[in-house]
Amino acid sequence: MAVVVASRRDFTLDNYRRVSVHGEGVTLGEEARRAMAASRTGFERLLRSQPGTFVYGTTSRPGIEVGRTLTPDEQRSSTWSLHGERSPSFGTDALEERVVRGMVFARLANYVEGHANSRPEVADAIAGLLDDPLPRIPLQGEVGPGEVIPLSHLMAGLSIDLLPGERMALVNGSPCAAALGADIAIGAPGRQAAAEATFALSVEAFRAPLEAYDPALGDLWGDEGETAALSGLGSWLHDADADNRLGHQAPVSYRILPKVLGQSRRAIAELRRAAxxxxxxxxxxxxxxxxxxxxxxxxxxxxxxxxNALVPPALDAVSAAWADLVLLAERHVTALHVGQTADHLPHLLARPGGAGGRTNLLGWVAGSYLEEARSAATMTHLPSGWADAQNDVANPTFAAYRKHREVARCVDAALALLAASSSQALWVTDRLPAPALRPLLDRVRSIVPPLDDPAGRAMGEELARLGAALAGLVRPPASADVDR
Known part of the structure; x- marks a missing residue:
């Protein structure tokens, strides 16, 4: 199947997912083809009727040479085939293919209503990129006032003769920012659901009192995100054993779960809007x-x-919220090890004569990921444009995206450590969690079985697999949905 785009109304997150994740192609609707053809005719008439008018990159040179006016003959001779054109950026880390496909999709939004002053044939050629192997786009070095460098990578394989004005429409604009934001926006709810399920499993493992997750609190707090987080946690903890709990309130890291998870939900909602x-x-x-x-x-x-002034701060906000989730996960792993009162086992995660204190290493590793997350979750400011007098401010989107990927990696790792710790605590104390959490617990144990060996075992590879898989293991109850 192919996504048909007739106007900008068709550039939705759902259609982005179809193209980027599910690998569908893109076809231009007749409404779009008519709009592009009419606009191209109008643009050519504009150039003929106003030969002295300034049109950046068409009647003038681009970039720092913007003051140089091109004659009509120079405009015609500057038609350009992009075949073989290459960007100077490089690096060992590159965007996943799904994101590059998303960039192709986002690029077409400028075309479909005629704002790119380009023929339908050019938009057809861009959509056709999805049918062939896509170029490698490095994550490093993608700076500049706009997105010329990554878009030059993207368009390098395009072989089509361009008329005056059509070149700039290929490599200008901010479709990369739109695609990077959309990529995180459609994936973030899955990670949020995994976080809420894992924290609910920790609540069960620690025997934290359930009153901190009472849905009645939502009316008192009055925030949509926090109310939704209360509902999500409540769905996972439905029918949990209300009696076998601590006789006093749980630590702060347990009681503020709805607040911090609500913060994350708000940040994701804003990112989805920005994307x-x-x-x-x-x-x-x-x-x-x-x-x-x-x-x-x-x-x-x-x-x-x-x-694009929407996506970078929205990415930063999700990164900051998720770094806080890593902190809570680290605190929970520690709490599961040290316990709270005399009615806890001296070491909640180890049976007497069993694996002993070997699992305390999980807390050490969680602390390491916490520091990495905090280091990455910093505000992304506008970069300088360096020595170029025309392009004097650069684009922060790729920097924000790279930092967010680091934070997301730390979230996955921290949740894996917490899920394994919670599983171990429930196994040691011979308890089952609330019914909604039991399928998740079974899946966690299928990857990281409980420890029952005094010498322990190397768990690193198991935990890495769990971190990579955790979001896919969670199938939330309907009321716990986080807008997938």
Whole structure:
């Protein structure tokens, strides 16, 4: 199947998922083809009727040479085939293919209503990139005021002769930011669900009182995210044993779970909004407005639309919220080891004569991931444009995305450590969690079995597999859904 795009209304997160994750192609609808053809005709009339008008990259040189005006003959001779063109960025880490596919999809939003002043054939060629092996786009070195460097990678395999004005539409704008934001936005709910399920498993393992998760608190707090987190935790803990609990309140790290998980839900919701807006946004420079009653040939104006100011701070907010989840996971792993009162075993995760204190190493490892998450979860500021007088401010999106990937890796690791610790504590004390959590517990133990050996065993590879798989292991009850 193929996603049919007739207008910018079709650039949704659902369609992004179909193209990027499920590998579907993209076809231009007839409405889009008519709009592009009409706009291209209008743009060519504009150039003929106003030969002295400034159109960046068409009647002038791009970048630092913007002050140099091109004659009509130079404009025609500057038609360009992108075949063989290469970006100078490099690095050992590259974007996954699904993200590159998402960039191709997002690129077409500027075209479908005629704002790229390009022929339908150019948009067809861009959509056709999805049918062939896609280029490798490094994660490092992708700087600049817009996205010319990564888009030059993306368009390097495009072989089509371009008319005046069509070159800039290929490599200008911010489709990369839209795709990077959408990639995290569609994956974040799965990780959020895994976090809520794992923390609920920890609540059961620690025997924390359930009153801190009473849904009635939502009316008192009045925040949609916190209310949803209460509902999510409540779904996992439904029918939990209310009697076999601590006789006093649990540590702060257990009682504030709905608040911190609510913070994460709010951040994800804002990222999803930012990504949805960015996918359908026209972000080119110059941007072409099709003909209307006032401008019979349309108009082309210079803008800063290529600078995406929505996605980087939204990514930063999710990163910060998830770094806090890593802190809570580390605290829970520690709490499961040290216990709280005399009615706990001296070491909650070890049977007498069993694995002993070997599992305390899990807490050490959790502390390491906590520091890595905190180091990565820093605010991404606008980079300088260095020595270029025209391009004097750079784009922060790739930096925010790279940092978020690091935080996400730490979240996965911390949740794996907590899930394994919770499983061990329940096994040591011969208890089962609430019914909704039992399938998850079985899956956790299928990857990281409980320790029953005084010498312990090397668990690193098991924990790595659990961290990589955990989000896929969670099938939340309907009321725990986090907008997948």
């Amino acid at each position: 949805a807006v960015s996918l359908r946004s026209v972000s080119d420079n110059p941007v072409y407005f099709p003909p209307d009653d006032v401008h019979p040939h349309g108009r082309a104006i210079s803008t800063g639309g290529f600078h």
